[in-house]
Amino acid sequence: MGFFNRLKQGLKKTGSLLKTDIRDLFKSEGRLVDDDFLEEARGILFRTDMGYDSTEALVEEIATKLRGRVVQLEEIVEVLKAKLKDLMAQPVTPIEYASLGPTIVMVCGVNGAGKTTSIAKLASQFKSEGKTVLLGAGDTFRAAAVEQLTIWAERLGCGIVTAPQGTHPATVGYQTVERAVAESVDVAIVDTAGRLQTQSDLMAELTKIRGAIQKPLDGAPHEVLLVLDATTGQNGVSQASKFAEAAGCTGIVLAKLDGTAKGGVVVSIRQQMGLPVKYVGLGEGHEDLAPFEPDEFVEALFADVLGATAAATDA
Structure with a gap:
């Protein structure tokens, strides 16, 4: 099993929390991004333990780019993923090996x-x-x-x-x-x-x-x-x-x-x-x-969200 699939499996509990909460956030087709929406989104992110600063940065990103618009889930997820990848950026090399000796x-x-x-x-x-x-x-x-x-x-x-x-x-x-x-x-x-x-x-x-x-x-x-x-x-x-x-x-x-x-x-x-x-x-x-690969972490975190919400909407 590749890293992405292993990570997706490892994040199953966190992903399930996101799926459940976002299903409640988007019960109908489209949703106006207003203060109520932003407050609900803030609560969802807090429950994954992202912390105050990270949560506020993500909510601010949604507000800056989408406030006042009726949006689909896909748009919210893409904004969140892009901002998370920016927040999580780090050097690629996991271990800095010594140039000489052990x-x-x-x-x-x-x-x-x-x-x-x-x-x-x-x-x-x-x-x-x-x-x-x-x-x-x-x-x-x-x-x-x-x-x-x-x-x-x-x-x-x-x-x-x-x-x-x-x-x-x-x-x-x-x-x-x-x-x-x-x-x-x-x-x-x-x-x-x-x-x-x-x-x-x-x-x-x-x-x-x-x-x-x-x-x-x-x-x-x-x-x-x-x-x-x-x-x-x-x-x-x-x-x-x-x-x-x-x-x-x-x-x-x-x-x-x-x-x-x-x-x-x-x-x-x-x-x-x-x-x-x-x-x-x-x-x-x-x-x-x-x-650890930050971009794959973000993709794995949201991997099942769209499918889960689409199923809920169809129901």
């Missing part, structure tokens, strides 16, 4: 966001590109986390650096990079323990881990990816802000996109943070991670 990727996130599984998916992606991969089990406070990552390393054919429980995670980060350099590994992925964005001491620890990673290799880490659980909706924006400040995040891995009706949070994160969404998780398997 590429170091540091991964962080809150507890339960899907971080360990996302690391396994990233490793699988890199392996599929023919790259050698080394994992660093930096969640040294949970034995289960190290065990889980070790199982993934064995399954995917990756090396792994571990340390006794309670070892400072910065030590694991340092040792992982040191080994990656010594063994000429293509990509090293350093895990970190899950933490809440409100835990200031643990957030400060991320800064220390990043500093330790830099010591064996100038320029490392080359990417700092924040794993966000798409089902958290707007709370994900708060997480992104705090983690970006502490760890210097360069991008987002949005996990569990297939399990939420809040897929619009991607738009909100992109708008408010300016961080690119680099990958999206679309299932449970290690192959269910895809580089």
